[in-house]
Amino acid sequence: MAAKAAKPKTNSEDxxxxxRQMVRIRAFEDNANQLYLSAKMPxxxxxxxxxxxxxxxxxxxxxxxxxxTSTHRGHGHCVAKGAEFREMFCxxxxxxxxxxxxxxxxxxxxxxxxxxxxxxxxxxxxxxxATGAALTAKLQKTGDVTxxxxxxxxxxxxxxxEVMNMAALMQLPVIYACENNGYSEYTKTAEIAAGSxxxxxxAFGIESFTVDGQDVLAVNDLTxxxxxxARKGEGPxxxxxxxxxxxxxxxxxxxxxxxxxxxxxxxxxxxxxxIVNFGKWLESEGLxxxxxxxxxxxxxxxxxxxxxxxxxxxxxxxxxEVDMHVYAA
Amino acid sequence: MxxxxxxxxxxxxxxxxxxxxxxxxxLGEDVxxxxxxxxxxxxxxxxxxxxxxxxxxxxxxxxxGMAVGAAMTxxxxxxxxxxxxxxxxxxxxxxxxxxxxxYMSGGKLSVPLVLRTNMGATRRSAAQHSQSLHALVAHxxxxxxxxxxxxxxxxxxxxxxxxDNNPVVIFEDKLMYQDKAPVPEEEYLIPFGVAxxxxxxxxxxxxxxxxxxxxxxxxxxxxxxxxxxxxxxxPRTIVPLDEAALIESVRKTSRAIVIDEGHxxxxxxxxxxxxxNEKAFYHLDAPVLRMGAMDVPVPxxxxxxxxxxxxxxxxxxxxxxxxxGEMIHAA
Numbered sequence: 001m002a003a004k005a006a007k008p009k010t011n012s013e014d015x016x017x018x019x020r021q022m023v024r025i026r027a028f029e030d031n032a033n034q035l036y037l038s039a040k041m042p043x044x045x046x047x048x049x050x051x052x053x054x055x056x057x058x059x060x061x062x063x064x065x066x067x068x069t070s071t072h073r074g075h076g077h078c079v080a081k082g083a084e085f086r087e088m089f090c091x092x093x094x095x096x097x098x099x100x101x102x103x104x105x106x107x108x109x110x111x112x113x114x115x116x117x118x119x120x121x122x123x124x125x126x127x128x129x130a131t132g133a134a135l136t137a138k139l140q141k142t143g144d145v146t147x148x149x150x151x152x153x154x155x156x157x158x159x160x161x162e163v164m165n166m167a168a169l170m171q172l173p174v175i176y177a178c179e180n181n182g183y184s185e186y187t188k189t190a191e192i193a194a195g196s197x198x199x200x201x202x203a204f205g206i207e208s209f210t211v212d213g214q215d216v217l218a219v220n221d222l223t224x225x226x227x228x229x230a231r232k233g234e235g236p237x238x239x240x241x242x243x244x245x246x247x248x249x250x251x252x253x254x255x256x257x258x259x260x261x262x263x264x265x266x267x268x269x270x271x272x273x274x275i276v277n278f279g280k281w282l283e284s285e286g287l288x289x290x291x292x293x294x295x296x297x298x299x300x301x302x303x304x305x306x307x308x309x310x311x312x313x314x315x316x317x318x319x320x321e322v323d324m325h326v327y328a329a
Numbered sequence: 330m331x332x333x334x335x336x337x338x339x340x341x342x343x344x345x346x347x348x349x350x351x352x353x354x355x356l357g358e359d360v361x362x363x364x365x366x367x368x369x370x371x372x373x374x375x376x377x378x379x380x381x382x383x384x385x386x387x388x389x390x391x392x393x394g395m396a397v398g399a400a401m402t403x404x405x406x407x408x409x410x411x412x413x414x415x416x417x418x419x420x421x422x423x424x425x426x427x428x429x430x431x432y433m434s435g436g437k438l439s440v441p442l443v444l445r446t447n448m449g450a451t452r453r454s455a456a457q458h459s460q461s462l463h464a465l466v467a468h469x470x471x472x473x474x475x476x477x478x479x480x481x482x483x484x485x486x487x488x489x490x491x492x493d494n495n496p497v498v499i500f501e502d503k504l505m506y507q508d509k510a511p512v513p514e515e516e517y518l519i520p521f522g523v524a525x526x527x528x529x530x531x532x533x534x535x536x537x538x539x540x541x542x543x544x545x546x547x548x549x550x551x552x553x554x555x556x557x558x559x560x561x562x563x564p565r566t567i568v569p570l571d572e573a574a575l576i577e578s579v580r581k582t583s584r585a586i587v588i589d590e591g592h593x594x595x596x597x598x599x600x601x602x603x604x605x606n607e608k609a610f611y612h613l614d615a616p617v618l619r620m621g622a623m624d625v626p627v628p629x630x631x632x633x634x635x636x637x638x639x640x641x642x643x644x645x646x647x648x649x650x651x652x653x654g655e656m657i658h659a660a
Contacts, residue, residue: 069398098435100437102435103432103434104435108433113437118433118438125422125425126398127394128393129395129398131391133398133401135399135404136399139354139380140352158390159394162391166392325431326431326470326471328436328439328441328495
């Protein structure tokens, strides 16, 4: 097995990179939301805002060749696994320079060169793919670990139980990362999930963990340990990350008081915001000043605005591309 | 030339490709020591071990999904689906994931996998173990579909499928596993999208897939005794389809019957007939006929089941009428 390890996050440079990555995700989503609201984006999209510490905490524990599978709410995973704003906004707008040449859009966005096997528009649809990627790693002894991101809603899919069973039997290097944001589309998770989610994984003999998904350091610390163990053949693992979705199920889900109270949303945003709280911690530990954090935010916002401008002006794919890439050569 | 069974031909193809390329592995239910219920894979686990001939639980969507992920990351999996009827269980992984990944990623990811499964009625297995569902997957862009008609095709098409960089579904007729045919000792591949003229003729073209090639050949023998010269063509793959070869034959014979074991409605027979109508209309002297399986669930009773699939006598009778001009204004 190739020796691989993500750098331990023990210095201010690493902490600031994590902060920056979270700010980048939030900035991407704020701009994407504006593109939707101003009718500049075709279709619609699902915002990751509020869950940034999950994607960043996990992806910062991975190497570039480690794999992830993502979901319909996948912009955060894509950014965290190393993608650039310009290609992402181009994809969101269906432009030729997008990561998928405009053929995937928001729900299939991925920077494939960084081990992202794609966002998936079928809830739970990537669970087999992630497990199969881990099977390749085992068969070919690549040393890669695969993280399968999915939401609490996807735990209702039977596929998960089939692949957990096989992953456990084969001891595959896969980590099932359930982002429990409390809502399965427009329904409270408590109404769709009986019992406990970790207990479901434990039933297959899979070691399971629950972590505060708003705490990037807690997420990163746990993931680093599990990734190192998975590389040694001690996987699979399950993590339930308790988090919160700031927007609706998708950008058009605006009037949502019938399933979620405004007070609840406000409370998470004011008390539990992963970026604000991590920023406060950086300041209190003397790792960054408020001016430094402000300049990170300003830089990221400027980058995002420039990328949006570029993408809006970028060209659409030529019509001749419509039947290109149906089959691989 | 030596003759081997279709079962042995499939086994040889997989073994040869696994020796040639160590990224090839196979997974499915009871594929290792059991060698599948049809014993097609017997001996492979002894040579390649349980690391590459992988027995799975009875979890079709799960192992199909795993094959997709393995294929996306540098492996070349062969998925063994015990019965073609179980394809309904894996539709999301096959049609939403495997088929679309290359396109949705703008060509950046590919899914080189083979799904080998079976088809064919008259084995007295009733409605959930007898279906021929190849038209369902042939409908989905991104999948290739091969239908071997003998041991020779089974080997050559399997080897090509394993080397293809796309998801390929191979439907083997489960009643043909013990049928023997000449198969060369030396290596060969059969390219996709190249039809095979099994028998030359001048009065009518009989286009058959899988075991229906044999039905067409037997019908051609019956017709020959009556002075009707039938040409028999096997497309070998329905995606891609060698449309040019089919059109060329019909331009010569001016009549055609398409014979396939899938249900007749909305199926392979209708698709091929439609293409001939669109592209060879002025060469036709009679409507192109479809002969598929009856539009009923496959019944258990032999007395009923045998009525549901095309027979040589049935094909010969239809050909006779077409050649006599009796069906030009058929209702």
